[in-house]
Amino acid sequence: MTVLVSGIQDEYRAGEPLRxxxxxxxxxxxxxxxxxxxxxxxxxxxxxxxxxxxxxxINADAxxxx
Numbered sequence: 001m002t003v004l005v006s007g008i009q010d011e012y013r014a015g016e017p018l019r020x021x022x023x024x025x026x027x028x029x030x031x032x033x034x035x036x037x038x039x040x041x042x043x044x045x046x047x048x049x050x051x052x053x054x055x056x057x058i059n060a061d062a063x064x065x066x
Contacts, residue, residue: 022066026058033057036066
Protein backbone atom coordinates (compact mmCIF):
# COMPACT_ATOMS: atom_id res chain seq x y z
CA MET A 1 0.00 0.00 0.00
CA THR A 2 1.33 3.40 -0.99
CA VAL A 3 -0.10 6.52 0.67
CA LEU A 4 0.41 9.92 -0.97
CA VAL A 5 -0.67 13.14 0.76
CA SER A 6 -0.87 16.50 -0.99
CA GLY A 7 -2.25 19.97 -0.34
CA ILE A 8 -0.56 20.50 3.03
CA GLN A 9 0.46 24.09 3.84
CA ASP A 10 3.31 25.20 6.09
CA GLU A 11 0.97 27.27 8.26
CA TYR A 12 -2.74 27.49 9.01
CA ARG A 13 -4.60 30.34 10.71
CA ALA A 14 -7.66 30.10 12.95
CA GLY A 15 -10.84 29.88 10.89
CA GLU A 16 -9.01 28.97 7.69
CA PRO A 17 -10.37 25.85 5.94
CA LEU A 18 -8.00 22.89 5.92
CA ARG A 19 -8.09 20.73 2.81
CA UNK A 20 -5.74 17.85 2.04
CA UNK A 21 -5.85 15.05 -0.49
CA UNK A 22 -4.96 11.47 0.48
CA UNK A 23 -4.42 8.90 -2.27
CA UNK A 24 -4.10 5.22 -1.35
CA UNK A 25 -2.70 2.86 -3.97
CA UNK A 26 -3.18 -0.88 -3.42
CA UNK A 27 -0.68 -2.84 -5.53
CA UNK A 28 -1.51 -6.14 -3.82
CA UNK A 29 -3.45 -8.89 -5.64
CA UNK A 30 -6.23 -8.77 -2.99
CA UNK A 31 -8.53 -5.96 -1.78
CA UNK A 32 -7.34 -3.88 1.18
CA UNK A 33 -9.24 -2.12 3.96
CA UNK A 34 -7.83 1.13 5.36
CA UNK A 35 -8.76 3.67 8.01
CA UNK A 36 -7.43 7.19 7.46
CA UNK A 37 -7.12 9.54 10.44
CA UNK A 38 -5.99 13.13 10.01
CA UNK A 39 -4.90 15.44 12.85
CA UNK A 40 -3.54 18.98 12.80
CA UNK A 41 -0.90 19.17 15.51
CA UNK A 42 -0.04 22.41 17.30
CA UNK A 43 2.78 23.41 19.59
CA UNK A 44 3.87 20.67 21.96
CA UNK A 45 2.38 18.09 19.60
CA UNK A 46 -1.14 18.78 20.91
CA UNK A 47 -3.96 17.83 18.52
CA UNK A 48 -5.71 21.06 17.48
CA UNK A 49 -8.19 19.60 15.00
CA UNK A 50 -9.04 16.00 14.19
CA UNK A 51 -11.07 14.94 11.14
CA UNK A 52 -13.55 12.09 11.10
CA UNK A 53 -12.07 8.66 10.39
CA UNK A 54 -12.45 7.66 6.73
CA UNK A 55 -12.97 3.93 6.10
CA UNK A 56 -11.97 2.72 2.65
CA UNK A 57 -11.93 -0.54 0.74
CA ILE A 58 -9.45 -0.45 -2.11
CA ASN A 59 -9.75 -3.11 -4.79
CA ALA A 60 -6.74 -5.12 -5.95
CA ASP A 61 -4.41 -3.11 -8.20
CA ALA A 62 -6.52 0.04 -7.75
CA UNK A 63 -6.36 3.43 -6.03
CA UNK A 64 -8.79 5.41 -3.88
CA UNK A 65 -8.97 9.08 -2.93
CA UNK A 66 -10.09 10.70 0.34
